[in-house]
Amino acid sequence: MRIGEVIGRITLSRCHPSVQGAVWKLVVPLSRKGLNGGTEGRGEPIVVFDEMGSGPGSMIAISDGAEASAPFHPEVKPIDAYCAALLDEIRVNP
Template sequence: MIIGEVIGSVTLSRCHPSIQGGSWRVVVPLDLPALQGSDSGRGEPFVVFDEIGSGNGSLIAVSEGAEAAAPFQPNPKPLDAYCTALLDVVDIKDGTDFS
């Protein structure tokens, strides 16, 4: 699981019937320097399926690969990245809160 920031959305003209009703978000993965406010530590953007209502600027937890489809068993969806949580606060070991 990774932490990412939503920076945009994707609009589809057609999609697989099993994923209708969700949204597609463009997300940048964040590592520790980015979570601490640095401009470095931001990875390449990728697209994530979202059913829980993230928006631009949201910090989210993302499951990738087979784990992205796991919550939908026994009817898996054709996903490679899924928004699993909206994060209000990220607490780093030193006790600093980032939101």
């Protein structure tokens, strides 16, 4: 699981029928440096399936890879990243 910051929303003109009506967010994964506010610790943006209602600037926990589709088991959905939690506060020890 990774932590990321929501920077936008994605709108699809066509999609797989199993994800019709889904909400997609553009999220920047953050490393430890990024969590401390540094621009150096920000990764490449990824598209994340979101059922939690996150908005721009929200910090979220991202489940990616095979675990991203686990909440939908036994239904199969073509998802690579899933918003697993909205984070209220993050504390990074030096």
